[in-house]
Amino acid sequence: MTYQVIIPAAGQGKRMGAGKNKLLLELDGIPVLIHTLRVFEADDACAGIILAVHPQDESEIKALIEQYQLTKVCGFAPGGKERQDSIFNALKTVETDGIILVHDGARPFIQIEQIQLLTELAAKTGAAIIAVPAKDTMKKVKNGVVEATVDRSSLWAVQTPQAFRVSLLKEAYEKADKECFIGTDDASLVERLGQCVAIVEGDYDNIKLTTMEDLYFAEAILKKRKKEFK
Ligand SMILES: Nc1ccn([C@@H]2O[C@H](COP(=O)(O)OP(=O)(O)OP(=O)(O)O)[C@@H](O)[C@H]2O)c(=O)n1
Numbered sequence: 671m672t673y674q675v676i677i678p679a680a681g682q683g684k685r686m687g688a689g690k691n692k693l694l695l696e697l698d699g700i701p702v703l704i705h706t707l708r709v710f711e712a713d714d715a716c717a718g719i720i721l722a723v724h725p726q727d728e729s730e731i732k733a734l735i736e737q738y739q740l741t742k743v744c745g746f747a748p749g750g751k752e753r754q755d756s757i758f759n760a761l762k763t764v765e766t767d768g769i770i771l772v773h774d775g776a777r778p779f780i781q782i783e784q785i786q787l788l789t790e791l792a793a794k795t796g797a798a799i800i801a802v803p804a805k806d807t808m809k810k811v812k813n814g815v816v817e818a819t820v821d822r823s824s825l826w827a828v829q830t831p832q833a834f835r836v837s838l839l840k841e842a843y844e845k846a847d848k849e850c851f852i853g854t855d856d857a858s859l860v861e862r863l864g865q866c867v868a869i870v871e872g873d874y875d876n877i878k879l880t881t882m883e884d885l886y887f888a889e890a891i892l893k894k895r896k897k898e899f900k
């Protein structure tokens with residue numbers, strides 16, 4: 671099932687505290703964003719990549735794409751204040767229907783096998799996301815005091831990619847924009863349409879590089895992956 675993918679790469683990395691776009695930090699000598707792009711570059715089903723980038727990073731990112739000889743980046747859109755704004759800007763450039771994925775540039779460890787499962791499911795259901803069962807107990811807290819313990823058996827930690835029929839995602843984004851709703855993921859906008867969103871169980875190593883500690887986890891995941899491919 672062919673698809674296009676929007677990769678939001680225009681964040682400020684505030685929680686990482688690197689003083690620069692965390693996607694330009696290197697893992698094993700290669701920028702995080704290149705690690706992420708290479709996965710989609712290697713997937714024959716990927717028909718094109720649309721990058722949402724901050725204007726200040728655009729020329730550096732374009733130079734990296736050339737340096738690493740990536741050929742599937744077919745469009746750029748300006749980053750926005752929120753992740754959702756960046757993705758909306760990119761979504762507006764999508765002219766074909768079919769399946770669109772949204773994948774955080776900060777998640778370099780997604781694997782092609784999961785992308786294929788996800789796109790096939792989205793083609794059937796209209797919307798599908800990757801998630802893993804919650805491992806920690808989750809509690810609702812108010813003013814530093816536990817209000818309630820949430821039943822963990824039905825909780826999943828949501829990742830990306832998230833896959834949708836293009837027309838459905840556009841309808842969801844337009845409704846959210848009209849109603850000034852900001853969600854923390856794309857599926858939450860689609861859920862507001864009353865649309866069912868299917869789940870593909872992913873891997874715990876499909877982490878999002880958010881805080882400095884995640885870079886240590888990332889180095890360990892890379893080391894593990896290298897051993898697997900030997
Ligand atoms: N306005 C934004 C915010 C985020 N992102 C992208 O969305 C992904 C997930 O966002 P997050 O991990 O929150 O990145 P940052 O916003 O950079 O992190 P922080 O909240 O710590 O600043 C990242 O690939 C980031 O580059 C984006 O394109 N535009």
Ligand SMILES: C[C@](O)(CO)[C@H](O)COP(=O)(O)O
Nearest residue numbers: 753774828829830854855878
């Ligand atoms: C979309 C996401 O990666 C799903 O877990 C997450 O919500 C992004 O959150 P962020 O704060 O914008 O990184």
